[in-house]
Amino acid sequence: MGTDRTSTSSRVFTPLDPHSxxxxxxxxxxxxxxxxxxxxxxxxxxxxxxxxxxxxxxxxxxxxxxxxxxxxxxxxxxxxxxxxxxRAPATGTASPLRSRLAATSLPQLRDTADHYAAIAGTAARLAAQRADADDLVRIGEELHPRGRPLHRVERAFHLEVAAVAQSARLAHEEVAFAAELGTLLWAPIVPVSSKDPDPITEHQRIAAAIGAGDGDLARQLTEEHVARAVERLIDLHLTLVDP
Amino acid sequence: MGTDRTSTSSRVFTPLDPHSxxxxxxxxxxxxxxxxxxxxxxxxxxxxxxxxxxxxxxxxxxxxxxxxxxxxxxxxxxxxxxxxxxRAPATGTASPLRSRLAATSLPQLRDTADHYAAIAGTAARLAAQRADADDLVRIGEELHPRGRPLHRVERAFHLEVAAVAQSARLAHEEVAFAAELGTLLWAPIVPVSSKDPDPITEHQRIAAAIGAGDGDLARQLTEEHVARAVERLIDLHLTLVDP
DNA sequence: GCGAAAAGGTATGGTGCCAGACTTTAAAGG
DNA sequence: CCTTTAAAGTCTGGCACCATACCTTTTCGC
Missing domain, CATH: 1.10.10.10 (Winged helix-like DNA-binding domain superfamily/Winged helix DNA-binding domain)
Known part of the structure; x- marks a missing residue:
């Protein structure tokens, strides 16, 4: 009990943000x-x-x-x-991303991915429960690349799903991840493997599950989609760290 | 596309923490x-x-x-x-909690609960995938109230599950929720309904699913456990707001 | 071409916070 | 009882940030 209290109490005293x-x-x-x-x-x-x-x-x-x-x-x-x-750096645009990826440890990558999968999966599940006809149209619009690079398509799709989930918190979390892991996860430096399903097709299946109101399937498909992207990211990470 | 970019860009400029x-x-x-x-x-x-x-x-x-x-x-x-x-306030200990509960809108309550269920559920799922024998012993220890009030038991159990999940992020999120929703969710002001399963029994079933390595069941049981607590909280919220 | 408007550039007094140094208080230990 | 120790209490110079005011620059519209 003393141990329990000590353990709980010590978690109150975490550092404030050190940045100015x-x-x-x-x-x-x-x-x-x-x-x-x-x-x-x-x-x-x-x-x-x-x-x-x-x-x-x-x-x-x-x-x-x-x-x-x-x-x-x-x-x-x-x-x-x-x-x-x-003045976005034209040359070496990918360098900061690669540096960031190489600087992130494998456990950190996996951990962040686990957290993200929980958020994105739940967003998809809630979207399936809560989407109305207008929502489905908006999700459908994000299925079309419209000339955008894939990483932008990915980001927009998941942000839209989070928005449709009608959860301010999950949407906020999705935005936060877009600025963090999502940037790496959907980064243009990660080639899509020819063994994987086409990401747009995966989006379509997720959207279909949402449209059918099948929350569990929407979540499962989203988690698998994220897991595949994570595996690709980890493959790239390994080549950067130990070529 | 311009709309998309504008929409994305505007999300960069959110306020910094205003508190000293x-x-x-x-x-x-x-x-x-x-x-x-x-x-x-x-x-x-x-x-x-x-x-x-x-x-x-x-x-x-x-x-x-x-x-x-x-x-x-x-x-x-x-x-x-x-x-x-x-010097914890002895009398009216529950008053800040009741005030806080009454001051939280129903959509906020539900949203926070959705987010929490995603975290706690995923933590249970990962714990099922990653727990070793020592971990299971530690979870088992949290099944015993040991004279603690129920809200502390609840908190300790879920924190332990998050720790066993071996996800620093989820553990951190669980701690954050302990200081936020968890405080309300497991608050001593919310009576456990006689229609509900005994919370300790629910913990035992979650622990058993974790022990059996059944991540999906562990997640489902956790989500149901949280959902029941949320319903009780919302019932209480309604009595406070509109007695 | 001129005046207005929108933008950046500069300056100032006040407050919050920092690191560091020193003093006072009260309990613990010999 | 005295000394040591661990804690709070006080002070200080410097930096970050604030709100506010004013000046300069450049473009736009008439």
């Missing part, structure tokens, strides 16, 4: 640029808007932008029509 | 005391230790402790053997 606020903004924007959430030539909101949206002062945003300029990730122009524009 | 670090520490400790993670007369770590563990300076911890003293949640003594001691 400016640093956190830098990381947010750097990640978004590096991983394709913000694209080349895209204009960021104005400093004042960024400050309002991030909930920080303009000084903090400015400091973050200085760092981004030093990393050549944005270019800033003054005056009307000015602002900060994304 | 001292305030965050206050919330951490207040919650832990109010919801029973830290019990009456329990000694907190020293200021220096708290600072190290929270990753803040001593000034910040001191400020938090001032606030806690003003709320009569701790009592501080100087000198050797001194320190801050928990």
């Amino acid at each position: 606020r400016a640093e956190t903004v830098v990381r947010r924007l750097t990640d978004a640029i590096t991983f394709g959430l913000l694209t080349d030539d895209e204009q960021l909101p104005s400093e004042a808007d960024l400050a309002a949206q991030f909930g920080v002062s303009r000084v903090t945003v400015r400091e973050a932008l200085v760092a981004l300029r030093q990393q050549n990730l944005v270019e800033t122009r003054r005056g009307r029509g000015g602002g900060s524009f994304v | 670090r001292a305030e965050t520490v206050v919330r951490r400790l207040t919650d832990a005391i109010t919801f029973g993670l830290l019990t009456d007369d329990e000694q907190l770590p020293s200021e220096a230790d708290l600072a190290a563990q929270f990753g803040v300076s001593r000034v910040t911890v001191r400020e938090a402790l001032v606030a806690l003293r003003q709320q009569n949640l701790v009592e501080t003594r100087r000198g050797r053997g001194g320190g801050s001691f928990v």
Whole structure:
């Protein structure tokens, strides 16, 4: 009992976030640029808007932008029509992703994937229980690549399923994973194996299960879909770590 | 496609945590005391230790402790053997929990529960896949109330399952839920209905499924267990909101 | 071409937080 | 009873961040 209490209590005292606020903004924007959430030539909101949206002062945003300029990730122009524009690295776009993948240990990869599968699977299950006709149309629209690269298709599909699940928390978690594992999981650096089912076909099957209201099947198919992507990612990880 | 990009990009710019670090520490400790993670007369770590563990300076911890003293949640003594001691409110212990429950909307309750069921269910599933003999012994130990109130038994059981799952993330999520929904879900203010299976019996069945390596059953039983607790919580919520 | 508007750039006083140093208090141990 | 030890209490200079105000730059619209 003493052991139990000690064990429980010690979990209360975990560290607060060590990053400065400016640093956190830098990381947010750097990640978004590096991983394709913000694209080349895209204009960021104005400093004042960024400050309002991030909930920080303009000084903090400015400091973050200085760092981004030093990393050549944005270019800033003054005056009307000015602002900060994304300068996504054209060459070696995949390098940060590869570095990140190589720097992530195998247990971490698996653990994150387990967590993600739980979220994405549950989202699919709830979507099957809760989707109305409009929802199914919206999911159906995400089955079409429409010229987008596969990683964007993947991300959009799962985000849409999470949205249809009508769970703010799961949608929020899905967004968080999109900025984290999802970036690696659906990264363009991971080739789709010819042995695997076509990812779009997998989406179609998930969507069909959702449409049929079969939550358990939707979850199972989603988990398998994620598991296959994880296996591919792990294969790539192994080639990076130990070529 | 423009809509897609705009939609995705706007999700990058969400607010940073608005709370000061001292305030965050206050919330951490207040919650832990109010919801029973830290019990009456329990000694907190020293200021220096708290600072190290929270990753803040001593000034910040001191400020938090001032606030806690003003709320009569701790009592501080100087000198050797001194320190801050928990003064959990004896009367009206349940009031903060009831207030919190009444203040939480029904969709929020359900959403949080959905999220929690995904985590706890997956933890049970992974535990079934990964538990060794020692793990099963440890889970078995949590089947015995050992004089603890039911809400502590519930919390300890699920935390143990998450630990056995060998997923740092899920364990971390389980801990986070223990401080959030779990506190309400397993709260002593929610009477166990005589129509429901005995919670200990439910734990035993989950443990048996884990022991048998049946991940899907373990997950299903866990989800049902959580769903029943949620229904009871919602019943109570309704009496508080609209008596 | 000029004025307005939108944007970045600069400055300032105040607050929160940091690391570090020193003092006071009270209990434990010899 | 005295000394040691572990704890809280106080202080300080420096940095991060805040809100606010003002200035400069550049484009857009008339």
